[in-house]
Amino acid sequence: MSGILAAPKNLRRRRTQSAVFRWLCLSLTWLCLVLLAVLLVHATREGLPWLDWQFLTDFPSRFPERAGIRSALMGTLWVIGFTALFSIPFGVAAAIYLEEYAERTRVSSMIEVSIANLAGVPSIVYGILGLALFVRWLALGRSVLAGALTLSLMVLPVIIISSREAMRAVPGSIRRASYALGATKWQTVRHHVLPAALPGILTGTILALSRAIGETAPLIMIGALTYVAFVPQGPMDAFTALPIQIFNWVSRPQEDFHALAAAAIVVLLAVLLLMNAVAVIIRIRTQGPRS
Amino acid sequence: MTAVEFEMTGPATGDLRRRSSRRWKEEGIKGMLFICALLSVAVTVGIVLVLSTETVLFFREVPIGDFLFGKVWAPLLAPKHFGVLPLLAGSFLIVIGAGAIGLPVGLATAIYLSEYAGGRTRTIAKPVLEILAGIPTVVYGYFALTFVTPLLRGVFPTTGVFNAASASIVVGIMILPMVASLCDDALRAVPASLRQGAYALGATPFEVSVRVVVPGALSGIVASFVLALSRAIGETMAVTIAAGATPKLTANPLESIQTMTAYIVQVSLGDTPTGTTEYYTIFAVGALLFVITLLANLLAIRILRRFREVYE
Amino acid sequence: MTENTAVTTEQGPTSEPAVGDAPILETVGVTIRYGDTPAIRDVSLRIPERMITAIIGPSGCGKSTLLRQFNRMNDFIPDAGMDGQILYRGVDLYDRDVDPVEVRRRIGMVFQKPNPFPKTIFRNIAWGPVINGFKGDLNELVESALHKAALWDEVKDRLHDSALSLSGGQQQRLCIARALALQPEILLMDEPASALDPVSTARIEDLCFELKERYTIVIVTHNMQQAARVSDYTAFLDTGKLVEFGETNQVFTRPQHKRTEDYVSGRFG
Numbered sequence: 001m002s003g004i005l006a007a008p009k010n011l012r013r014r015r016t017q018s019a020v021f022r023w024l025c026l027s028l029t030w031l032c033l034v035l036l037a038v039l040l041v042h043a044t045r046e047g048l049p050w051l052d053w054q055f056l057t058d059f060p061s062r063f064p065e066r067a068g069i070r071s072a073l074m075g076t077l078w079v080i081g082f083t084a085l086f087s088i089p090f091g092v093a094a095a096i097y098l099e100e101y102a103e104r105t106r107v108s109s110m111i112e113v114s115i116a117n118l119a120g121v122p123s124i125v126y127g128i129l130g131l132a133l134f135v136r137w138l139a140l141g142r143s144v145l146a147g148a149l150t151l152s153l154m155v156l157p158v159i160i161i162s163s164r165e166a167m168r169a170v171p172g173s174i175r176r177a178s179y180a181l182g183a184t185k186w187q188t189v190r191h192h193v194l195p196a197a198l199p200g201i202l203t204g205t206i207l208a209l210s211r212a213i214g215e216t217a218p219l220i221m222i223g224a225l226t227y228v229a230f231v232p233q234g235p236m237d238a239f240t241a242l243p244i245q246i247f248n249w250v251s252r253p254q255e256d257f258h259a260l261a262a263a264a265i266v267v268l269l270a271v272l273l274l275m276n277a278v279a280v281i282i283r284i285r286t287q288g289p290r291s
Numbered sequence: 292m293t294a295v296e297f298e299m300t301g302p303a304t305g306d307l308r309r310r311s312s313r314r315w316k317e318e319g320i321k322g323m324l325f326i327c328a329l330l331s332v333a334v335t336v337g338i339v340l341v342l343s344t345e346t347v348l349f350f351r352e353v354p355i356g357d358f359l360f361g362k363v364w365a366p367l368l369a370p371k372h373f374g375v376l377p378l379l380a381g382s383f384l385i386v387i388g389a390g391a392i393g394l395p396v397g398l399a400t401a402i403y404l405s406e407y408a409g410g411r412t413r414t415i416a417k418p419v420l421e422i423l424a425g426i427p428t429v430v431y432g433y434f435a436l437t438f439v440t441p442l443l444r445g446v447f448p449t450t451g452v453f454n455a456a457s458a459s460i461v462v463g464i465m466i467l468p469m470v471a472s473l474c475d476d477a478l479r480a481v482p483a484s485l486r487q488g489a490y491a492l493g494a495t496p497f498e499v500s501v502r503v504v505v506p507g508a509l510s511g512i513v514a515s516f517v518l519a520l521s522r523a524i525g526e527t528m529a530v531t532i533a534a535g536a537t538p539k540l541t542a543n544p545l546e547s548i549q550t551m552t553a554y555i556v557q558v559s560l561g562d563t564p565t566g567t568t569e570y571y572t573i574f575a576v577g578a579l580l581f582v583i584t585l586l587a588n589l590l591a592i593r594i595l596r597r598f599r600e601v602y603e
Numbered sequence: 604m605t606e607n608t609a610v611t612t613e614q615g616p617t618s619e620p621a622v623g624d625a626p627i628l629e630t631v632g633v634t635i636r637y638g639d640t641p642a643i644r645d646v647s648l649r650i651p652e653r654m655i656t657a658i659i660g661p662s663g664c665g666k667s668t669l670l671r672q673f674n675r676m677n678d679f680i681p682d683a684g685m686d687g688q689i690l691y692r693g694v695d696l697y698d699r700d701v702d703p704v705e706v707r708r709r710i711g712m713v714f715q716k717p718n719p720f721p722k723t724i725f726r727n728i729a730w731g732p733v734i735n736g737f738k739g740d741l742n743e744l745v746e747s748a749l750h751k752a753a754l755w756d757e758v759k760d761r762l763h764d765s766a767l768s769l770s771g772g773q774q775q776r777l778c779i780a781r782a783l784a785l786q787p788e789i790l791l792m793d794e795p796a797s798a799l800d801p802v803s804t805a806r807i808e809d810l811c812f813e814l815k816e817r818y819t820i821v822i823v824t825h826n827m828q829q830a831a832r833v834s835d836y837t838a839f840l841d842t843g844k845l846v847e848f849g850e851t852n853q854v855f856t857r858p859q860h861k862r863t864e865d866y867v868s869g870r871f872g
Binding site for chain 2 (some may be wrong): 008014015018021022024025026028029031032034035036038039042043046089090093094096097098101102107110111114116117118121122123124125126127128129131132133136153156157160184185186189210211213214215216217220221223225226243246247250251260261262265266269272276284
């Protein structure tokens with residue numbers, strides 16, 4: 001066929017090129033799923049045989065058969081508990097200020113720039129800050145408190161950003177209705193904005209804390225111990241944490257300890273899966289199926 | 292119809308003046324919230340302060356030229372050398388390797404998701420990427436040491452038990468979701484009208500994606516690359532576990548190296564007394580790391596701002 | 604009809620409305636600016652008590668801006684500034700000592716799109732009075748407000764259902780009840796029926812007639828027929844200036860300015 005409707009000479013080549021490209025992108029997308037599957041299967045296969053009730057309730061030991069994650073699990077619970085205690089009130093309060101009260105001043109821009117930058121700082125730098133500030137200067141030593149404060153500083157920007165987004169999603173018409181009834185700004189925030197934004201704030205907080213649970217570097221910096229055979233009794237006690245225990249076991253040459261590390265990884269991933277599932281459920285139940 | 296009148300407690304009509312009790316309460320609340328917001332500035336100041344004061348003490352012992360340009364890093368063993376280049380080289384080796392994997396795969400995934408994929412693929416792919424992003428780095432380190440390294444050693448027998456390549460691969464997988472997600476946002480910000488115009492001119496999907504959409508989203512894509520690489524350089528546990536603790540200037544990924552982050556961990560795990568030069572190396576190396584990631588992040592933010600101005 | 608090309612802000616003696624010397628709400632030479640752009644220019648208006656005053660005019664003439672200025676809702680717009688005075692029973696609403704919160708308690712507002720809180724019907728109405736210090740019987744308060752808004756019979760059995768389960772017209776009446784629960788003296792209505800169907804619109808107009816026995820109503824509307832039906836006095840604004848103000852009958856049948864006549868007969872806008 002020739003003339004106006006004839007296909008360009010190179011159309012076939014271009015079509016092939018397009019098909020190959022699409023296939024390439026598709027495979028690489030599938031690659032992500034494959035990598036995830038391989039990672040999970042590998043860890044589960046290595047770790048599952050070692051995962052039993054005794055593993056959860058024993059302390060670490062020189063002998064792999066008798067080693068467990070009890071101190072690590074409890075230590076993680078203690079640290080994350082205190083981290084939530086510090087980071088959530090300050091984070092949400094800062095978000096309320098920035099979203100509802102702040103005017104466009106130099107100080108406000110400085111705050112916004114700080115938060116954006118802090119969100120990108122490597123976790124180990126927070127560890128260094130924690131070491132100098134909490135362990136040395138405030139003389140808190142290598143305690144649960146020092147660890148929690150350090151992790152709080154690290155998750156603070158994340159909580160602020162996600163809480164702001166949740167509040168921004170509350171329609172302005174609700175605020176206007178409230179003000180028109182003679183409410184003050186705080187009354188409006190407290191009775192209307194916060195309740196409406198609560199699911200989003202909750203979701204963001206849970207996700208931020210789930211990131212904190214997996215963090216190792218900051219806790220190593222502040223001196224969380226790697227071999228601990230006791231459970232913390234108070235916030236000033238020394239402690240260890242699940243990711244630190246994993247790191248400890250992985251660093252040993254013996255194969256058995258690598259398998260123990262895998263078992264601990266399975267526990268850690270299970271905890272994370274649970275937290276993320278809770279966050280997703282909250283999001284779905286309040287927003288409907290569209291995410 | 293009820294005709295009951297209600298009395299409102301409070302000032303009578305006509306008295307519109309501010310009630311001082313209410314004003315104080317509102318100002319008080321605003322003040323407290325402001326202080327919480329200032330905390331973030333305080334943290335930034337704190338980081339800068341801590342890093343700079345201790346680094347200054349470090350540079351009293353070690354000349355800054357020796358630090359930045361020295362080729363040997365041996366701060367803990369005599370004879371002591373404090374040249375940071377081997378650590379920098381180690382970090383960059385990891386970043387390059389991670390970038391080689393994470394950036395193309397992330398971009399390709401983003402292109403597929405935004406240009407080709409139907410709803411079903413997105414509902415599978417998005418959670419997969421989120422899960423990959425949420426896996427703790429210590430788990431990636433385990434994976435590198437116990438899975439990737441044996442695999443590599445099977446293919447390249449000269450690979451060390453600790454090597455840069457395994458860590459690079461794993462860090463690449465780690466930054467992949469970030470690249471995919473940010474590039475996806477960038478690609479979707481390109482208006483549909485641009486795509487439709489190209490299709491209407493008889494372009495193939497490949498040509499539309501690569502010649503029209505990607506260039507249109509270029510700033511956003513570049514910004515995502517910069518952010519991902521910045522994250523790769525700050526990565527700690529995977530490299531500590533899998534890449535080794537031998538600082539050396541090398542371009543061979545099959546050897547063991549040490550990154551800036553891994554060094555900081557190593558020193559912290561040891562018993563280094565406060566106030567010694569070795570102790571200050573934590574802050575000097577940390578400061579260098581902080582400056583590099585800060586510059587990278589500022590660059591990415593600036594690129595992103597320009598990108599948003601074009602499309603919003 | 605007087606041919607008057609200059610915009611007038613003073614009423615001539617022949618058209619002085621029976622507002623008297625003490626209008627409940629008065630603007631004196633008010634100019635409202637967003638940044639450098641004036642939205643309202645030198646408007647002097649006297650709103651009579653316990654009457655319905657309509658503010659009409661083409662799109663963008665500043666009607667809503669002026670209305671919002673009456674209850675200090677423009678305070679929330681960062682660039683907004685005002686010259687002139689707004690007096691409420693002789694008191695300058697923008698005096699430094701005046702609390703905008705108190706102003707809004709006494710001058711209520713109903714918005715164009717119904718915006719009930721995502722709470723129960725009961726809470727929607729009870730919330731305003733409670734935060735303003737009401738200590739009496741909430742049940743009576745809610746019932747009375749709902750009666751005044753002609754909504755009681757429809758919702759009396761489901762006071763604790765979500766307000767969002769009501770229809771659009773019902774939601775708007777709920778918003779009116781919510782505003783009335785605070786016992787304001789003045790009710791500002793910003794195109795309250797423009798988002799509603801004709802039946803609901805008619806009900807709201809009927810409601811206005813009932814309400815004016817007790818409350819002063821200022822209603823902004825782009826619907827001229829509605830203004831003609833409902834209001835006692837009408838103000839016609841054009842590009843921020845007050846062109847004419849008088850009894851509705853007179854403004855619509857014997858307008859004093861050509862511009863007014865053009866607008867009410869549909870030649871523009």
